Amino acid sequence: MAMATATQVPLREYLHTSYEPDCEWIDGELRERPVGEGSHAFIQTFFIKFFGSREEAWQIRVTQELRTQVSESHFRVPDVLVLRSDSPFEEIVRTPPVLCIEILSPGDRMVDMQDKIDDYIAMGVGAIWVVNPRSRKAFIVDRGALIPVKELTAEGTQIRVSVDEIFSQLSALEAKPNLD
Numbered sequence: 001m002a003m004a005t006a007t008q009v010p011l012r013e014y015l016h017t018s019y020e021p022d023c024e025w026i027d028g029e030l031r032e033r034p035v036g037e038g039s040h041a042f043i044q045t046f047f048i049k050f051f052g053s054r055e056e057a058w059q060i061r062v063t064q065e066l067r068t069q070v071s072e073s074h075f076r077v078p079d080v081l082v083l084r085s086d087s088p089f090e091e092i093v094r095t096p097p098v099l100c101i102e103i104l105s106p107g108d109r110m111v112d113m114q115d116k117i118d119d120y121i122a123m124g125v126g127a128i129w130v131v132n133p134r135s136r137k138a139f140i141v142d143r144g145a146l147i148p149v150k151e152l153t154a155e156g157t158q159i160r161v162s163v164d165e166i167f168s169q170l171s172a173l174e175a176k177p178n179l180d
Contacts, residue, residue: 034107039133068093070119096124127154
């Protein structure tokens with residue numbers, strides 16, 4: 001959920017402060033990120049496991065929610081990042097990732113998501129995916145536009161993920177009886 005009032009924070013303070021959950025820093029303004037729910041967390045974990053099991057074969061590194069400096073005055077925190085295995089290790093990512101994945105939460109607004117997408121494009125991120133657990137749709141960003149797809153890919157890489165695989169596992173989990 002967006003903060004009611006803008007909180008101005010100097011960059012140095014932002015870089016030396018931990019927030020729970022982590023916040024983004026845009027032009028001196030601290031911005032909360034919408035908190036994910038069960039389906040958001042499941043899909044995030046799915047991607048971490050999926051890419052984690054392929055790191056060596058695909059020569060990638062996967063991580064989640066890592067501060068990423070997309071420009072001089074913008075720091076984003078993607079839900080999932082995929083980096084080349086030969087990218088330098090950075091406490092704050094400054095080398096363009098192969099892939100940034102954003103998983104929509106109920107509090108996300110598309111205008112804010114478009115700003116993130118624009119920042120990732122300007123940074124030179126290789127591929128950007130947006131996944132919506134509620135609608136069971138996934139999108140690849142192409143020239144700033146969200147394109148619905150059945151298979152998520154990252155051009156120039158071996159990366160490909162069936163959208164049906166992601167959501168079939170989520171649906172199976174949701175179908176399990178609640179034993180409360």
